[in-house]
Amino acid sequence: MKLSRYLHDSLDALGIGACEYDADMRALGWNGTFLQFFPEDDGLIYVGEPYGDNLLRFYQGRLSPEELPDIARHVAEGVARHENQTQPFEFIHNGRKLRASSLRAPDGGRVRLWQRLDVESHAERAPELVLPIIDALPFIPDGASILDAQDRVIAANDAFRRLYDLPRGTPVVGRTLDEIIAWCWRDASPVGAWRAAISNGLRYDGVPFEIELPGQRWLRLIARHSTGGLSFFTHADITVAKRQQMELLEAQEALRRANAALAELAETDGLTGLANRRRFVARLAEAAALSQPVALMMIDVDHFKTINDRFGHLVGDACLKAIAEVVANEVAPTSALVARIGGEEFGILLGGMRIEAAHDMATAIRRALTLVPWQMHHADLAGVTVSIGLCVGEGPLDGTSLHARADDALYAAKRNGRDRIETSSQPPAPLRVAG
Template sequence: MPDRHIYGFISRLLESIDIAFCLFDAEDRAVMWNDAFLRFFPEHAGHVHYGEPYRENLRRFYEARLSNEERCYIERYIDEGVARHRAQSRPFVFTHRGRRLQVASMPTPGGERARVWQQLQVTAHAPKADGWDAFPIDLLDHIADGAMVLDQADRIIATNAEFRLLYDVPEGRSVIGSTLADVVRAAWEKAGEQDRWSDGFVQDNLNFAGAPFEVELPGGRWRRVIARRSASGIGYFTHSDLTELKRQQAALKRALDELSAIAATDGLTGLANWRRFDAAIKAEWERSARLGTPVALLVIDLDHFKSVNDRFGHAAGDECLRRLAAATTQAVKRSAGLAARTGGEEFAILLPDAGNAESLAVAEEIAQIVRMEAWTEVHPELHALTVSMGICAVRDTTAVSIQDAMGRADAALYRAKNQGRNRIEVDGA
């Protein structure tokens, strides 16, 4: 794999022919750039630094080019720019600070990504918009997709009939001289939903000719736009209907989400299973370490459950587990906790931002609900059931591992069972 010395040589070589270069690592952080990069993008001079996330690089880029009205959409632009950065496979052209730049990007063998920018020279005798009729406009109507041609000022010179259908342009209304933003805005106004429309997003994507982008229309409809510009600045755009693909993608995502939820849910009780609980603990441990907040773990065991199964049958035992699950769900609702069935008659609860007092209150509520449960509804001879619980409340997750905390909670549970059951034992960490 080429090392950074080779990329440094490439960077200087490109500098000698006025081509900007920037190298990003596998985490999208800037690790190398040349002087041409700072000339083309002077907003980065004195600010870009080794290890800077590409998102922050984009933030300065957009702050330098967005109007005050467009600033409210900057996070959306940044997200779109990051997506372009990660997925780009073909060069595209855009204008920045009066320069027409062509940018190419490729992943390196080592999993990094190199980007280069070259300034394009504008033809001295660029055609005017009103002289564009040298192109046979009738050819546009032979294109199956929507077609649009823009002049150097991004005003529409020509479209075909399919374009008008895709963007709800009324019969007899001319769009010549309008912008694509005008056309899309009119579609939203026609639907009475103009508040959902933002001009800047479409216009900013037009500036990156060559990078496909998507335009949303009322009614959940989507259009995909692919653009090319000539050296003179004339833009040639195709538009296709992406609505059905978007719907299929949404349906697939819902199906995958449902499968994921099923895979992370205990089939008997509807609580989280161990897989989901384990992932939640890891995420909460990281959050707690970052914010310095406490976290508590509760482990719960249904006392004498084996005798319930042996005496009343497994159907009755399953119903007992469902009722205990309902009790844990009711108790954690107010604490934003996560309850899980971790195996057999064993349950666990994760309580973010909770110490001894908060976790003990949840445990006592569970015990109270279990005591008040109408167990004779499960079986006439089942008059009472109890639970034993162990608690480990962790004040500093940087000092206590997940395994250690779970071990302490289990140890507290065993103390409760060994001391007669129907008890709560707390081990603060």
């Protein structure tokens, strides 16, 4: 998406500011009217600037010193408005009342448009006409309030009092919304950062914002402003909808966790808790394809059939668990994957490791196995040994070839007497790229 210079000039002629953003919310282009409306961007905005950086500059010039600590929240809410805006909203900037619109492009980008509102309503031209509006407040079903230029309430209806649990006789006129909500939270710790939400809501017309109250209650506020300094707020109870939304999000999160657990279970060996063959094969292909050293260690328990036949499968399973624990303890988990390939065979995938370090690790595994109290599993079980085959190469490699070479080294260790380490003398094949 990129508007032509002709369209930019046409929008300038109509007095409409425009700025384009791509799908990653980075600036693509803007016109002269945009810089008239936002002179703080002149000479600073650039192609590729993140929208968040633009908003940061915008708020640095608008927020009071007391509000600046919440600038990150203002920016985050502004980015959310940019991503989700479907209806125009209005605000005052540099003495101009602007209506902001946003058009989504097919490629995911957006064009933001700003139009100056020169035509004021009767209430805006003549603030004294606010009196009939005050008279109409009791007939508004939702909570309603009117704020003056200092953001203090000058009128509110009974529905407003009920929404904020304000007892009859509690002073409302002359107080800010911030003070009223602080009063609501007087006996509890506030959960929501309502001050930043109100500060933002006071600036933008027609943009709903939410306030949390004690007892897990939520209100949605919408503001309308006049150039005469008056603000008209509606307050609606959205507790039921908000709780339903939270329950839905919780259900979705529970489903996500359950699916993640199932996926983990599908790739985990039930006996040892190590990765299973499925995960091993997938990770092997990924690691071998990287441009880095990669080592593969294949381990097979010596005479495991004899152990099963003589002492039973329960003892055999206990031996496999003990070996799995030893191997896992000797291998750094950040750079390796330990898996039970099947039966009495284990595989260790070591990304970024060269032959010397891999051989030292294999030696440490064999040494650690000699320290296992095997007789705790059966009085006649003197010890358990393993044969280890090693293959190391420089990626990108063919994962299947790496596996085959490590297996060849393992079988060599078996042939040469077991309880030993053998290294493949034949390098694995390089990865073939299709095309």
